[in-house]
Amino acid sequence: MPNQPLDQFAARLPAEQRASVYQSTKGTHEKRTQLLFDQFADPDRLRQIAGEIKQHVVENLDTYLPAVEAKLRANGAQVHWAATGEEACAAVLRIMQARGARRMVKAKTMVSEEIGLAHYLEERGLEALETDLGEFIVQIDHDHPSHIVRPIIHKNRREIAASFEREGLGAYNDDPETITRRARQFLRHKYLQADVGLTGANFLSVESGRIVLVTNEGNSRFCLAATRCHIALIGIEKLVPRDRDLGLLLNLLGRSGTAQPLTVYTEFISGPRRPGQPDGPEEMHVVFVDNGRTDVLATECRDILRCIRCGACLNVCPVYRQASGHAYRSVYPGPVGAVLSPLLAQGNFAALADLPKASSLCGACNEVCPVNIPIPDLLLRLRAKGKEEGAPLASAGAPPMGAWALLASQPTAWKAALAGGKLLNYIPAKLLPVPALRAWESRRSLPEWRGGEFRRWLRARRRAAERKPAP
Amino acid sequence: MTAPAPRLRPAADRRVQLMATCICDAFYDDVAGATVEVLEHLGCTVDFPEGQTCCGQPAFNGGDWAASRRVVRHTVRTFAGDCPVVVPSGSCAAMLFHGAPLEFEREPDLPAVAALGRRTWELADFIVNGLGIRTWPGRYEARVAFHRSCHSRGTASGAASDLLLASIAGLQVLPFGEGEQCCGFGGTFSVTFPHVSTGMGTLKLDHIRAARPDVVVSGDMSCLMHLGGLAEKGGQPVRTQHLAQVLRDALRHGGLLPAASA
Incomplete structure (x- = not known):
């Protein structure tokens, strides 16, 4: 049987890498669960409420987006709309060119990964430096993040030390504190030299136009401390209706993502520097990115737009733990990525149509999701889409179901198959006529075929009962 | 995933239909037999609709919803009636009360499919929450x-x-x-x-x-x-x-x- 690419990737993954992904995700998941259940009486109810808030936003973007635009403008920010990733990159480029800016310091934002912003700017001779430690390491290695929250979960400190040495950041030293100190030293100068600071937004309140950013390194604050211009790149689904919704969502985000009651830094930004304020960027731009999101909105998979990018579903996912993030061949890995990536592929669904199959549908992702996204149901919907569209990757290695359905809707044929299956007990495994059975048998023993035995037993039991009426 | 509410509870005569599952039909006859004995021990009258095959889940999970619906329709016909359906599998039970309604959401016979889901119980759930049994003898x-x-x-x-x-x-x-x-x-x-x-x-x-x-x-x-x-x-x-x-x-x-x- 042809193999699934994610499974092949998992088979080639070095054992050491699998072990470190496993330890890290397992540790965070377990701490997350303990925190939530120790500190809240009914965390599952909180997840449901948060899900309802975000679903409400997703279904009312048509009114919330103009409302937040008005609020942002009233706060002094300039607002740009980008239908595609290319348009979003071009908008950022125009803002930089208009100011004669050459150097950008970037906080961590998944949407910038999604649209390939850093690469786009570098190609045009501009510097776009990642300041999140993990993303910085990804950047100097010309690598890709393998986790939404922990971009270098796939790397060990020896590899990182070697990269630092190669980049002239000091002689080889794999002590994590030394690595961090060296990155900090390098980045501090860059913050001072930069013209523009780019951030994403974890949330954006429609009520106040406040952008909320959470980090543990404080790098997003540094990105805005010395630069004169702040650009916030924001997916259109990042809105929350009111400031008070942030209480719930921030409580869930920190615990779900990194098993912290709250991230170390939580910033609320409500516009550029105002008269009388001592510092801060004098200019603020918000670039709203659609890049396929309104197409997702039109599907029955729109619930995925609730996602707040915490990574809890990656951490708990047994498939992610076996395969690691790069196996998903896309910016968003894990269960959320298996739904979102093919949907955002815009006309190229077929190229990622295997991802929805890369799940045992165990439902652990739904159980931990802070906004209660029914990920398994969405995976199932995308499997049906893959089948309907005849995407070859969706069916690679999968047994065809048409003949089975015929059999399973005709009792006479079914009973004949139950009897005929006994041949399996006498055929050597490698000669089994069904590829799926061969694939099963290559790794697991097959139990004895006992088709029809239960029905025979039941008939005998009924006959015996008729002969011996109950007293 | 949650079971539908309200679910059909057993009547005074404790009559149930057994869905043996295709895997027990093919490999694990003793499990299906044990289910019958356990239910009869609890005073249930166990009907076994002879035409039963599979719940339809393999094709549903495989994305072939047309094939799956064909099997689900057969299952709905086979399990016609008004008593609880008990199945020694959380997986097949969930297929009937959660999966099947999902793939029938645009089909005219959704009500019949959803009705079967409301009658379907996984075995342990049925014993404890359907029959109110909380301790097991022996x-x-x-x-x-x-x-x-x-x-x-x-x-x-x-x-x-x-x-x-x-x-x-x-x-x-x-x-x-x-x-x-x-x-x-x-x-x-x-x-x-x-x-x-x-x-x-x-x-x-x-x-x-x-x-x-x-x-x-x-x-x-x-x-x-x-x-x-x-x-x-x-x-x-x-x-x-x-x-x-x-x-x-x-x-x-x-x-x-x-x-x-x-």
Whole structure:
């Protein structure tokens, strides 16, 4: 049987890498669960409420987006709309060119990964430096993040030390504190030299136009401390209706993502520097990115737009733990990525149509999701889409179901198959006529075929009962 | 995943229809038999609709919803009636009350499909929440590792199974690491993603073995077929039993773990 690419990737993954992904995700998941259940009486109810808030936003973007635009403008920010990733990159480029800016310091934002912003700017001779430690390491290695929250979960400190040495950041030293100190030293100068600071937004309140950013390194604050211009790149689904919704969502985000009651830094930004304020960027731009999101909105998979990018579903996912993030061949890995990536592929669904199959549908992702996204149901919907569209990757290695359905809707044929299956007990495994059975048998023993035995037993039991009426 | 509410409760005559599941029809006749004996012990009259085949889940999970609907329609016809349907599988039960309504959401016969879902109970859920049984008689002298199958997430089946097992004299339930994690079966996932599937299964077996149980018990034979088959292929077989067999055996054998395994 042809193999699934994610499974092949998992088979080639070095054992050491699998072990470190496993330890890290397992540790965070377990701490997350303990925190939530120790500190809240009914965390599952909180997840449901948060899900309802975000679903409400997703279904009312048509009114919330103009409302937040008005609020942002009233706060002094300039607002740009980008239908595609290319348009979003071009908008950022125009803002930089208009100011004669050459150097950008970037906080961590998944949407910038999604649209390939850093690469786009570098190609045009501009510097776009990642300041999140993990993303910085990804950047100097010309690598890709393998986790939404922990971009270098796939790397060990020896590899990182070697990269630092190669980049002239000091002689080889794999002590994590030394690595961090060296990155900090390098980045501090860059913050001072930069013209523009780019951030994403974890949330954006429609009520106040406040952008909320959470980090543990404080790098997003540094990105805005010395630069004169702040650009916030924001997916259109990042809105929350009111400031008070942030209480719930921030409580869930920190615990779900990194098993912290709250991230170390939580910033609320409500516009550029105002008269009388001592510092801060004098200019603020918000670039709203659609890049396929309104197409997702039109599907029955729109619930995925609730996602707040915490990574809890990656951490708990047994498939992610076996395969690691790069196996998903896309910016968003894990269960959320298996739904979102093919949907955002815009006309190229077929190229990622295997991802929805890369799940045992165990439902652990739904159980931990802070906004209660029914990920398994969405995976199932995308499997049906893959089948309907005849995407070859969706069916690679999968047994065809048409003949089975015929059999399973005709009792006479079914009973004949139950009897005929006994041949399996006498055929050597490698000669089994069904590829799926061969694939099963290559790794697991097959139990004895006992088709029809239960029905025979039941008939005998009924006959015996008729002969011996109950007293 | 949650079971639909309100669900059809058993009437005074405790008549039920048994859905044996295709996997028990083909491989695990003793599990289906144990289910009959357990239900009859509880005073149920067990009907077995002869035309039954499969719940339709393989094609549903495979994305072939047209094929799956064909099988579900057959199942709806076969299980016509107005009494509870009891199935010794959290997975097949969830297919009927959750999966099938999803793939029928635009079909005119959705009401009939949803109605079958409201009649369907996983075995432990039925015993505890349908019949109100909270303790199980007899004895069963064994250290048990109970694998809670993934399709019972969010349903009452896991707690119901825990309650019944904990009440059996002589039976010791052993906790083991990462109990909430999937065994890696996942239906056709087990053959389309063989490395990931067996990697998950091996991890599950490591956790289970560390607890040194006499027997691994689950409410789903599909998980046990995968785990048991993997263990046997690896040269270190583990003994597996369905919850129904444990309940039946507790009533028999003078409380000793029976010599022969299903």
